[in-house]
């Protein structure tokens with residue numbers, strides 16, 4: 831049976847999106863060699879729905895930091911899905927990717943609080959990329975995607 835990864839992202843100037851693309855490539859490369867079909871659904875934060883979160887087997891949230899917090903669109907996503915997801919998505923494996931100019935810590939803290947309140951289960955520590963999106967940063971996102979796909983295939987999550 832196919833397993834679905836929902837990737838909810840926001841990116842104004844493209845840096846976060848580059849990380850998302852690398853993550854998705856990692857998911858695809860691993861899913862090509864495992865038994866389970868892993869389907870990745872990339873959704874802009876302003877368009878993602880609670881039904882998509884409820885249907886997902888894993889959720890990735892990728893956001894820049896804006897004004898010491900998650901981007902407004904990411905906050906909108908949480909506002910939109912909050913009530914519908916509460917008590918219907920407990921245990922959902924989730925992963926955070928934060929792209930920041932100089933910090934990112936408050937974004938991580940804020941989103942982790944919300945995810946904990948929903949009862950989601952953090953897959954790996956947040957991937958925080960500060961400053962330029964380097965090859966190393968892209969590789970980290972790729973490896974995270976591959977690990978997520980393999981973990982879904984092995985039913986480790």
Ligand SMILES: Cc1cc2nc3c(=O)[nH]c(=O)nc-3n(C[C@H](O)[C@H](O)[C@H](O)COP(=O)(O)O)c2cc1C
Nearest residue numbers: 841842843844845846894896897898930931932933
């Ligand atoms: C309006 C705005 C506010 C920002 N506020 C912060 C901030 O509080 N902390 C920080 O580390 N970076 C901040 N940044 C920098 C962005 O997080 C950084 O440029 C990021 O790479 C943007 O990602 P994107 O290209 O996916 O839009 C801000 C950028 C913008 C446009």
